[in-house]
Every structure is written in C-alpha cells, then in structure tokens.
Amino acid sequence: MAASTWLYRRALVGSRGISSHIKKLPSNFKALRLCSSSSGDEYQDDKPRFPGALNSYYTEKLEFDDPDDGEAIPVYRVMDRNGKVFNEAHDPKLDKETIQDMYKKMTLLNTMDRILYESQRQGRISFYMTNYGEEATHFGSAAALLPEDVVLGQYREAGVLMWRGFTLDDFMNQCYANQNDLGKGRQMPVHYGEKNLNFVTISSPLATQMPQASGYGYAVKRAGTGNCVICYFGEGAASEGDAHAAFNFAATLEAPVIFFCRNNGYAISTPTSDQYRGDGIAGRGRGYGMKAIRVDGNDVFAVYNVTKAARKIVVEQSQPIMVEAMTYRIGHHSTSDDSSVYRSLKEVNY
Numbered sequence: 197m198a199a200s201t202w203l204y205r206r207a208l209v210g211s212r213g214i215s216s217h218i219k220k221l222p223s224n225f226k227a228l229r230l231c232s233s234s235s236g237d238e239y240q241d242d243k244p245r246f247p248g249a250l251n252s253y254y255t256e257k258l259e260f261d262d263p264d265d266g267e268a269i270p271v272y273r274v275m276d277r278n279g280k281v282f283n284e285a286h287d288p289k290l291d292k293e294t295i296q297d298m299y300k301k302m303t304l305l306n307t308m309d310r311i312l313y314e315s316q317r318q319g320r321i322s323f324y325m326t327n328y329g330e331e332a333t334h335f336g337s338a339a340a341l342l343p344e345d346v347v348l349g350q351y352r353e354a355g356v357l358m359w360r361g362f363t364l365d366d367f368m369n370q371c372y373a374n375q376n377d378l379g380k381g382r383q384m385p386v387h388y389g390e391k392n393l394n395f396v397t398i399s400s401p402l403a404t405q406m407p408q409a410s411g412y413g414y415a416v417k418r419a420g421t422g423n424c425v426i427c428y429f430g431e432g433a434a435s436e437g438d439a440h441a442a443f444n445f446a447a448t449l450e451a452p453v454i455f456f457c458r459n460n461g462y463a464i465s466t467p468t469s470d471q472y473r474g475d476g477i478a479g480r481g482r483g484y485g486m487k488a489i490r491v492d493g494n495d496v497f498a499v500y501n502v503t504k505a506a507r508k509i510v511v512e513q514s515q516p517i518m519v520e521a522m523t524y525r526i527g528h529h530s531t532s533d534d535s536s537v538y539r540s541l542k543e544v545n546y
C-alpha cells in the first residue's frame with residue numbers, strides 16, 4: 197500500500213497516534229490527491245510529506261542517485277610536507293611548549309614501540325602492536341580534547357593515552373602483565389585502560405567500543421556535563437555491523453560523540469579497496485545524517501583543528517560527528533603479521 201494511501205486511511209478512521217500527527221500536516225497534504233479528480237496542476241508546488249524523508253521534493257525525472265556523481269570529500273590540511281603552513285589563519289597558534297611536548301611524545305612513542313616490539317621478538321612479551329605513521333592522529337586529536345572527555349579506543353591509539361599522562365612504567369607494566377599492571381595481568385599486551393584518565397579499557401573484538409561510545413555519549417548528554425566522547429576506530433572496524441549500530445544510535449539519540457576513524461589503508465592484510473565502496477568512511481556520514489570531515493592524518497595541526505572544531509559542535513549542538521583521518525600504517529599489523537607478504541617495501545617507503 198502506498199504510504200500516502202495508508203496515512204489517508206488512518207486519518208479517516210481517526211485512530212490514535214498517527215491521526216493526531218496528520219492534523220498538523222498542511223491542508224494540501226498529498227493524500228488529498230487520491231480523492232481528487234483534478235489533473236493535479238494545483239499541486240505542482242506541493243512538498244512530499246512522507247514521514248520517512250521530510251526534506252525531499254518531488255521530481256518527474258527517473259534518475260538514480262549515483263555515488264560517482266559529484267566530487268569526493270576533500271582532505272583538509274594545514275601544512276605541506278615540509279611543515280610550511282598554507283594559510284596563516286589556519287595555524288592553531290599553539291604555544292611553543294605544547295608543540296614541543298607533541299613532538300617529544302611522538303618520538304617517545306616511536307622509541308617505546310621499538311623497545312616493546314623487540315621485547316616481543318626476544319620472547320619477553322607475548323604480543324605487541326606498533327603505532328608508526330599514525331602519531332599525528334593521536335597527538336593532534338588528544339591535544340584538542342579536555343581530560344574529562346571520555347576515550348573509547350580500538351588498540352592503535354597509545355599516543356592518546358600517553359598524552360593524557362599514562363607513564364612509560366604504566367605501559368610496560370601492562371605489556372609485561374606484572375604485579376603493577378592496572379589490569380592485574382588479565383589482558384593481552386596493548387589492551388590498556390585507565391579510569392583516572394577517562395580511557396576505557398581496550399577490548400580485542402573489533403568495533404565493540406563503537407556502540408559503547410554511542411551509549412556513553414548519550415549518558416554524557418543526559419548528565420549535562422558539557423563533555424563529549426571520542427571513539428577511535430580503524431577503517432576495517434567500520435565494516436563491522438556494530439559500526440552501523442553505533443552510527444545510527446548516536447545520530448538518532450543526538451549523542452555528543454566524535455567518531456574518529458584512523459584510515460590507515462589496511463585491516464591487517466586487507467586493503468581498503470577490498471573493504472568498501474563509496475567515498476571512504478567520511479562519505480558515510482551523510483547517510484546517517486551526521487556532519488563529516490576528512491583530514492590529513494599526518495598533519496598534526498590539521499588533526500588538532502578538526503578535532504577542536506568537532507568537539508565544539510558535538511558538545512554545543514549535541515550531535516555526533518564523523519572524522520576520517522587519512523594516514524598509513526607503516527609497521528606490520530601486529531607482531532603476529534608479516535606485511536611484506538601483501539604490500540611492497542616501495543609502498544611503505546613512499
């Protein structure tokens with residue numbers, strides 16, 4: 197049954213619910229056309245009032261919406277490859293101390309990765325995952341948040357935790373699962389968590405953090421603290437059903453969640469070309485009724501600006517936002533992976 201016919205019948209029987217809704221509809225409501233014997237000319241300016249697409253309009257052209265029409269979402273950047281800022285107005289003008297702190301922590305993260313990666317190779321720990329190549333996504337986003345904003349991560353966001361104050365000892369204790377480990381040795385290495393830093397413990401099954409983030413965001417909204425939730429995830433995790441549930445719940449509940457995708461080109465050995473069609477992850481924002489932006493994830497100032505602007509919108513307007521940070525996973529997926537089997541050294545060294 198056509199939706200308009202159904203609505204019309206419901207209006208006639210005057211039942212509760214939808215009929216009361218119908219009374220609010222304009223007098224030239226589409227259903228009237230069903231009872232009219234006129235040519236319909238007088239309804240040329242009418243707007244469709246189907247409840248499922250209130251912003252649509254009528255057309256007499258039979259055309260499919262084509263994802264290949266129009267331009268792809270651009271990649272926002274602030275600096276060129278040599279660190280030169282294109283437009284002074286976009287320089288976040290962070291103080292020297294903060295910039296140095298970011299830089300030092302990026303190199304510290306690299307050093308920690310090397311030591312822990314080699315610890316695994318020496319058989320001292322069971323597993324490890326490096327963060328090489330994605331440092332700017334971590335520090336750029338973490339620096340733009342407040343410490344009270346809650347982080348739900350995937351696993352490759354050690355820099356976010358480092359920025360918040362997780363110490364080298366904390367990292368080591370967790371990876372070595374010793375008596376000082378905050379997780380009491382119950383988790384695999386890199387499954388960090390620290391309540392005092394508002395960093396929810398990492399869990400291995402992909403995308404579980406995503407619907408949790410939507411729920412947490414809704415709770416934060418109800419609590420009215422003026423904070424937000426940031427949910428980090430890989431573009432591979434975005435192929436999980438839980439990702440859809442998370443986006444849709446957050447959008448409809450208007451929860452203050454920044455969905456921060458680290459699009460690093462691979463989900464273990466699966467390249468993005470085998471992972472999705474359409475305009476990446478940012479391209480999905482519109483489908484969920486979410487603002488979205490794509491950013492150069494290797495440009496720390498661009499990531500900072502985008503996260504700061506996203507935070508303002510999600511908190512002030514109470515709605516989720518999709519951020520897609522374009523980057524590249526330089527290391528192997530984990531110590532259980534050998535990426536030379538599925539990608540060339542030339543690609544990695546680009």
Ligand SMILES: Cc1ncc(C[n+]2csc(CCOP(=O)(O)OP(=O)(O)O)c2C)c(N)n1
Nearest residue numbers: 352400401402430431432433460462463464
């Ligand atoms: C439900 C589930 N399926 C499969 C896996 C195995 N797995 C672990 S990481 C990973 C790839 C995830 O890729 P992505 O989300 O892009 O994150 P990245 O590793 O690139 O940072 C897969 C398939 C898992 N942990 N959980």
Ligand SMILES: [Mg+2]
Nearest residue numbers: 430431462463
């Ligand atoms: Mg990935």
